[in-house]
Amino acid sequence: MIELKNVHKAFGKNTVLKGINLKVNKGEVVVILGPSGSGKTTLLRCINFLESADDGELIIGDTKVDFKNATSKEILAVRRRTAMVFQNYNLFNNMNAIENVMEGLVTGRKMPIGRAREIAKQALDKVGLKDKYEAYPLQLSGGQQQRVGIARAIALNPDVILFDEPTSALDPELVGEVLSVMQAVAKEGITMIVVTHEMSFAMDIAQHIIFMADGNIVEEGSPKDIFTNPKEKRTKQFLERILPRWNYSI
Amino acid sequence: MGSLFDIRLVFEYFPLIFSRFPITLLIVVVAIGAGLVLGLFIALVRMRKVLLLNQFAILYVSFVRGTPIIVQLFIIYYGFPLLLEQVGIDITQWEKIYFVLVTYGLNNAAFMSEIIRSAISSVPDGQREAAYSVGLSRWQALRRVILPQAFLNAFPVFGTRVVNTFESTSLAFTLGILDMVGQAQAIGSRTYHELEGYVVLAIIFIAISMILEKLFVHAEKRFIQQRR
Ligand SMILES: Nc1ncnc2c1ncn2[C@@H]1O[C@H](COP(=O)(O)OP(=O)(O)OP(=O)(O)O)[C@@H](O)[C@H]1O
Ligand SMILES: [Mg+2]
Numbered sequence: 001m002i003e004l005k006n007v008h009k010a011f012g013k014n015t016v017l018k019g020i021n022l023k024v025n026k027g028e029v030v031v032i033l034g035p036s037g038s039g040k041t042t043l044l045r046c047i048n049f050l051e052s053a054d055d056g057e058l059i060i061g062d063t064k065v066d067f068k069n070a071t072s073k074e075i076l077a078v079r080r081r082t083a084m085v086f087q088n089y090n091l092f093n094n095m096n097a098i099e100n101v102m103e104g105l106v107t108g109r110k111m112p113i114g115r116a117r118e119i120a121k122q123a124l125d126k127v128g129l130k131d132k133y134e135a136y137p138l139q140l141s142g143g144q145q146q147r148v149g150i151a152r153a154i155a156l157n158p159d160v161i162l163f164d165e166p167t168s169a170l171d172p173e174l175v176g177e178v179l180s181v182m183q184a185v186a187k188e189g190i191t192m193i194v195v196t197h198e199m200s201f202a203m204d205i206a207q208h209i210i211f212m213a214d215g216n217i218v219e220e221g222s223p224k225d226i227f228t229n230p231k232e233k234r235t236k237q238f239l240e241r242i243l244p245r246w247n248y249s250i
Numbered sequence: 251m252g253s254l255f256d257i258r259l260v261f262e263y264f265p266l267i268f269s270r271f272p273i274t275l276l277i278v279v280v281a282i283g284a285g286l287v288l289g290l291f292i293a294l295v296r297m298r299k300v301l302l303l304n305q306f307a308i309l310y311v312s313f314v315r316g317t318p319i320i321v322q323l324f325i326i327y328y329g330f331p332l333l334l335e336q337v338g339i340d341i342t343q344w345e346k347i348y349f350v351l352v353t354y355g356l357n358n359a360a361f362m363s364e365i366i367r368s369a370i371s372s373v374p375d376g377q378r379e380a381a382y383s384v385g386l387s388r389w390q391a392l393r394r395v396i397l398p399q400a401f402l403n404a405f406p407v408f409g410t411r412v413v414n415t416f417e418s419t420s421l422a423f424t425l426g427i428l429d430m431v432g433q434a435q436a437i438g439s440r441t442y443h444e445l446e447g448y449v450v451l452a453i454i455f456i457a458i459s460m461i462l463e464k465l466f467v468h469a470e471k472r473f474i475q476q477r478r
Contacts, residue, residue: 108390
């Protein structure tokens with residue numbers, strides 16, 4: 001289980017997160033929706049301390065961290081319980097696919113190389129890249145790179161995987177392969193927090209939808225609640241814009 | 251004697267002068283080695299803006315870059331013993347070569363720190379973030395992800411620095427050490443045939459600079475091929 005309490009974050013005078021409370025159960029897939037600039041990326045990045053939140057609390061498993069005075073030891077501990085899939089993949093350019101997947105295990109967690117290699121192979125097989133172990137990022141398509149990114153995350157067996165718009169840098173014809181890998185990961189019962197604009201993924205895979213605007217969680221609920229029966233005006237406006245043929249009576 | 255330039259003397263001097271090449275090589279190797287280690291340290295101090303050390307590093311780098319190495323040689327030669335005397339270390343008996351090594355090492359550290367700094371910042375932020383996201387510490391991220399990529403980016407500039415260092419060793423003789431240049435000078439003043447010695451030096455310096463450049467271009471190609 002992972003829980004956020006009263007998370008605040010400002011960049012200078014620009015307050016981006018205004019007291020976020022969020023609870024994600026083990027095995028749950030949570031999708032965060034919201035207009036551009038609403039703070040979705042910032043929220044995800046605060047969870048693994050790529051951004052340091054100004055205030056609030058993070059509980060992940062049996063670890064409890066106060067954002068305001070987190071030590072570097074605590075930060076490392078949280079990072080070793082989480083994984084992230086980036087919009088631009090961010091594969092290590094100096095390593096091939098399997099080394100990318102092994103790095104967190106071998107260097108971060110001091111796992112013996114042989115075992116890490118086995119785990120990395122399994123992860124790459126799972127995302128359909130059995131024949132690409134030795135390929136460097138530059139030799140892979142965007143979709144393949146992102147699948148390595150997902151393999152890198154699942155190999156760590158984290159408490160939660162954070163996805164920040166994992167398909168939005170991809171050519172349209174490559175989106176499907178990444179979404180279906182994500183769907184398979186979700187089916188395995190891995191906890192996922194996903195920022196995405198792929199509404200089909202949100203409707204079909206998510207158990208819980210969060211709608212954010214202006215640094216607040218405006219509304220949350222099951223996909224059915226949010227997509228068929230949104231309560232808040234801002235949610236309705238957003239859905240109308242993003243789903244042109246959407247209407248209240250689905 | 252007679253003629254001012256005797257080609258036979260070029261051949262005669264060549265082995266005498268080239269036999270001093272190991273000293274030149276020693277200076278270059280120590281300068282590059284110390285420059286890399288100390289330069290990385292200075293670069294990190296500057297990038298993390300470590301209090302006081304950062305200000306000192308800025309001053310240091312601009313001093314080294316703003317003064318000729320011959321000035322630095324003499325400052326170290328006369329100043330370093332005085333400085334160490336303050337803390338009770340007596341180095342007045344040191345051989346001159348040590349002062350040369352210290353000077354070239356410190357000199358290179360300043361230049362190298364600038365190269366390393368710009369190489370590190372040329373690695374996209376996403377690489378560091380991804381390293382953190384898989385649970386690497388700051389130092390692990392630097393060592394495993396950032397520096398290898400920075401090194402590759404810096405490789406051509408690094409090559410140029412090595413060649414420059416090699417060429418700048420030609421001033422080490424001013425402290426009176428017998429490197430290749432010192433040897434050429436000694437022979438010249440002994441035989442009154444100075445020009446031949448300098449012709450030999452020119453040939454050696456051109457040849458070695460060219461070999462170094464070729465080596466770096468070759469190595470760079472190898473590195474890059476590996477990735478594509
Ligand atoms: N490093 C930063 N420095 C300053 N301001 C930032 C930084 N990162 C984000 N912001 C600001 O924070 C706000 C929220 O940005 P964020 O990236 O979290 O939004 P988002 O919901 O992910 O948007 P998008 O859908 O466009 O990705 C924006 O106003 C943005 O300009
Ligand atoms: Mg975003």
